[in-house]
Amino acid sequence: MTPAISVTGLTRRYPDQVALDDVHLTIGAETITGLLGRNGAGKTTLLRILAGQEFPSSGSVRVFGSSPAENENVLRRLVLVREDQAYPDFAYPDFKVRHALRAASLCYPNWDAGLASSLLEDFGLLPGKAIKSLSRGQRSALGITIGLAARAQVTLLDEPCAGLDAVARQIFYDRLLAEYSDFPRTVVLSTHLIDEAAALFENVVVIDRGRVVLDTAADGLRGMVTTVSGPVLAVDSFTEGRPVWERRGLGSQASVVMVGQVSGEDRERARSLGLDLTPLSLQQLVVRTSGRSGVAGALTERTSA
Amino acid sequence: MNTMIMVARYHLVRPVLFVAIPWATLALAFAVNVARGGDTFRDGLAVFFCMFFVVGVQRIGGWLPFGLALGATRRSFYGGTALLGVAMSLVSGLVIAGVQAIERATGGWGLSITFFRVPHLLNGPWYATWLTSFVGLSLLFVYGMWYGIVYRRWGTLGVLAFIAVQVPVALAYSWSGVGGHLAGLSALDLTGVIAALTVVFLAGGHATIRRVTV
Numbered sequence: 001m002t003p004a005i006s007v008t009g010l011t012r013r014y015p016d017q018v019a020l021d022d023v024h025l026t027i028g029a030e031t032i033t034g035l036l037g038r039n040g041a042g043k044t045t046l047l048r049i050l051a052g053q054e055f056p057s058s059g060s061v062r063v064f065g066s067s068p069a070e071n072e073n074v075l076r077r078l079v080l081v082r083e084d085q086a087y088p089d090f091a092y093p094d095f096k097v098r099h100a101l102r103a104a105s106l107c108y109p110n111w112d113a114g115l116a117s118s119l120l121e122d123f124g125l126l127p128g129k130a131i132k133s134l135s136r137g138q139r140s141a142l143g144i145t146i147g148l149a150a151r152a153q154v155t156l157l158d159e160p161c162a163g164l165d166a167v168a169r170q171i172f173y174d175r176l177l178a179e180y181s182d183f184p185r186t187v188v189l190s191t192h193l194i195d196e197a198a199a200l201f202e203n204v205v206v207i208d209r210g211r212v213v214l215d216t217a218a219d220g221l222r223g224m225v226t227t228v229s230g231p232v233l234a235v236d237s238f239t240e241g242r243p244v245w246e247r248r249g250l251g252s253q254a255s256v257v258m259v260g261q262v263s264g265e266d267r268e269r270a271r272s273l274g275l276d277l278t279p280l281s282l283q284q285l286v287v288r289t290s291g292r293s294g295v296a297g298a299l300t301e302r303t304s305a
Numbered sequence: 306m307n308t309m310i311m312v313a314r315y316h317l318v319r320p321v322l323f324v325a326i327p328w329a330t331l332a333l334a335f336a337v338n339v340a341r342g343g344d345t346f347r348d349g350l351a352v353f354f355c356m357f358f359v360v361g362v363q364r365i366g367g368w369l370p371f372g373l374a375l376g377a378t379r380r381s382f383y384g385g386t387a388l389l390g391v392a393m394s395l396v397s398g399l400v401i402a403g404v405q406a407i408e409r410a411t412g413g414w415g416l417s418i419t420f421f422r423v424p425h426l427l428n429g430p431w432y433a434t435w436l437t438s439f440v441g442l443s444l445l446f447v448y449g450m451w452y453g454i455v456y457r458r459w460g461t462l463g464v465l466a467f468i469a470v471q472v473p474v475a476l477a478y479s480w481s482g483v484g485g486h487l488a489g490l491s492a493l494d495l496t497g498v499i500a501a502l503t504v505v506f507l508a509g510g511h512a513t514i515r516r517v518t519v
Contacts, residue, residue, distance in 0.1 A: 091367030
C-alpha cells in the first residue's frame, strides 16, 4: 500500500538557515502522527511543504504518491491550518468566523457543517465574531474547527492547541479521536504539549534543527527509557552493561537514565536493591533527544532492532 | 475550471466587500460632484477605475494565504481571481454605459454634469463605453493583482523594485513619441491597446505567482 506521505532527502535552505536538512520520513495512511520538536526546529516548514505552500530546495515529497506542489488532486484532499494562519481579516476587518467556515465549506467536498457548528459551540466561539478580534486561543479553535470539519484525507494540524485553555484542549483531543474513529484519515499533529497529546499518537517524529532525530511507533517508545535512582553502588550494579544516556550523582545517591526495556526480572532485582524505576515520559524523551547529538541515534537503533 | 469557480465563490463569501468598495467610492465622488453644482469633475470616474486596482491588490495580498490553506493551487487561485475580476469589470462596464445613457438623456442630471462621459475616451455609443470600460477595469484589476503577487513574493522592497523597473519603460514610452501616437488613436483602437496590455499583465502575474509561498 502506498504510504500517505513519503519524504526523501528533503532539504529546505533559507539565506540565513537550513530549515530542513535531508529529511526522510514515511507516514502510513490512517494514522495519527505527533510531529514534535523545539521552536524553529522545522516542523511548520515541513507541514507547509507537505501542503504545497512552500517548495523544497532539494529532495522529494509525495502525498498519495504524487508531489503536492500545485497538484489539485492532492491538495483537494488535504488541509493545513497553521498556527499563524492568515485570514482575509487583514484587508477586510469585518471578515467573520462564519465567512471563514463558509469559504472552507466551498473547498472541501466532505465538509461537515454540523460538526463545524457543534465544535464552535463547544469552544464557545461565536460565528458572528470578527476574526480580527479573536484571541490567540479562539484563533486556534477556529483552526481546529476548519481542520476537523474539512474531513480531508490528510489533515495537518500545526500547533492546534496554542493558547487554548485546558478544557478546550481536552475537547480537542476527544473530538479528534471521535472524528478519527468515525472517519479515519491521516493526521499529522505538531504540538509542544507533548505528554498531554501523547496518548493520541501512533507514531512519533521528533525534529531537531531541521533533522529527524526520532521516527518510531509510539508503542515502542513506552518504557523504552527508564530513570534508575537509588544508592550509587546499587544503581551502578543494576545499570552495568546497559546503554546509559545520563548519570547524575548527589552524595551517596545516583540517578541514571537507562535505555532498554525493563523486564519483570529487572523489576524484581531493582526492588531488592532498593532502586526506584521511573519510565521516561514522551516529553522527557523529546527534551533529551532534541539539542543533543548522539543520544537519539542510540534510541532509534534500539527501537528499530 | 471547477476550482477556478470555487476560488471565485471563495472571494464572494462576503460579496459586499467585492462589490461595495468601488461602487461606494463612485457614489461618494458623484455626490460630491452634484453638491458642487455640476462642475466638470471627471476624476470621480477615475477613482472608480483605481478602486479596481486596489481590489486587485487586496484579493491577492489578503485572500491568497487562506485560499492556499483551503487547498487551492496558485494557478487556480490566480485564474479564479482574474475570472472574477474580469466578470466584475464586464458588469461594471455595462452599468457605466447604462448610467452614461441616463446622464445623456437627462441633460447631465438636469445640471449639465458630465460625470460619466469622458471626452474622446468614454463618449461614444453605449456598447463602445461598455467595451472600453470593461477592458480598462480589467486592466487595472489585473495590474493590481500583479502588485499583490509581487508583494506576497518579495515584500515591500520587491514592490518598490517593481515600480522602479517600470519607470524606464514609462519614460521610454513618453520619449519615443508613442504617447503622442496613442493619443491620436480612436477610442476603439485605444481599447485594443489596453486589451493587449491586459494580456501582458495577466501573463506577468501568472509567471510571478508560480513560486509564491505563504
